[in-house]
Amino acid sequence: MQPETTISEEQIFQGKLVTLNLRQVQLADGQITQREIVATRGAVVIVALTANNEVRLVKQFRAGTEGWLIELPAGSLEVGEDPDLAAPRELLEETGDQAATWQKLDGFYASPGILTEYLHLYLATDLTPGPNQLEFDEHIELLTVPWLEAVAMMRRGEIKDAKTMAGLLRAGLHLGLIGKEST
Numbered sequence: 108m109q110p111e112t113t114i115s116e117e118q119i120f121q122g123k124l125v126t127l128n129l130r131q132v133q134l135a136d137g138q139i140t141q142r143e144i145v146a147t148r149g150a151v152v153i154v155a156l157t158a159n160n161e162v163r164l165v166k167q168f169r170a171g172t173e174g175w176l177i178e179l180p181a182g183s184l185e186v187g188e189d190p191d192l193a194a195p196r197e198l199l200e201e202t203g204d205q206a207a208t209w210q211k212l213d214g215f216y217a218s219p220g221i222l223t224e225y226l227h228l229y230l231a232t233d234l235t236p237g238p239n240q241l242e243f244d245e246h247i248e249l250l251t252v253p254w255l256e257a258v259a260m261m262r263r264g265e266i267k268d269a270k271t272m273a274g275l276l277r278a279g280l281h282l283g284l285i286g287k288e289s290t
Contacts, residue, residue: 110135116144124148124183147224151194152181152270154212154278155204155231162257162275163202163234166248177250177260178268179275181226190227198231202249203239206231212277217270226270230278254284 111132120127130142155163162179169176182197184190191211198204210230217224241247252260257275260266266275279285 108135111140114139143221145222145224147222148184148186148188149190149225149227150181150183150217151190151197151227151229152179152214152274153194153198153229153231154179154274155198155202155206155234156254156278156282157234157251158232160254160284161251162254163204164250164252164257164271165201166250168246176268177266177271179271181270194227194229194231199237200240200242201245201247203237204231204234205237207233207235210281212281215270215273215277226273228274228277230281254279 111134114131114133116128116130118126118128124147126146128144128146130144131139132142133139157163164177165180166175166177168174180198180201182193182200184193191209194209195206198206208231210232212228212230214225214227216222217226239247239249257266258279261272261275266272276285
């Protein structure tokens with residue numbers, strides 16, 4: 108049995124990237140309450156590794172924090188876009204890299220208490236660098252750091268972006284790199 112059942116849902120805002128819905132639900136004990144849901148089309152996150160086990164990161168100004176964050180390359184899906192096609196597009200846009208080898212590493216929800224956003228995680232290797240293709244409103248600095256330095260940046264609190272921490276952790280587990288930072 109579900110702990111709550113949707114009674115109704117009303118869209119109260121439609122933006123370029125998000126929709127805000129008010130959902131009325133009935134809890135298992137019969138009480139009625141309201142949920143605020145931010146719906147998105149989803150996104151892709153890319154862990155791009157060089158042949159020297161370096162991670163491609165972006166330092167990007169984020170309006171939500173009114174500051175710069177260090178992140179993995181990532182981006183929103185277009186309407187109806189296949190994540191497998193969006194990942195190479197986003198990697199090229201933000202870093203200029205093209206990858207010969209792609210592996211999907213599943214994915215995760217960003218903040219499921221209020222967001223529908225599912226982030227599709229990819230590992231990109233065999234990189235060929237080139238010029239990035241930033242959108243007009245993107246402010247990005249490209250960083251290339253050794254794997255161990257990316258882990259150290261998380262440990263020091265320099266990486267504060269959850270999708271980046273989750274992506275690096277998942278890729279590190281997949282590649283058998285987690286735990287090697289102390290050797």
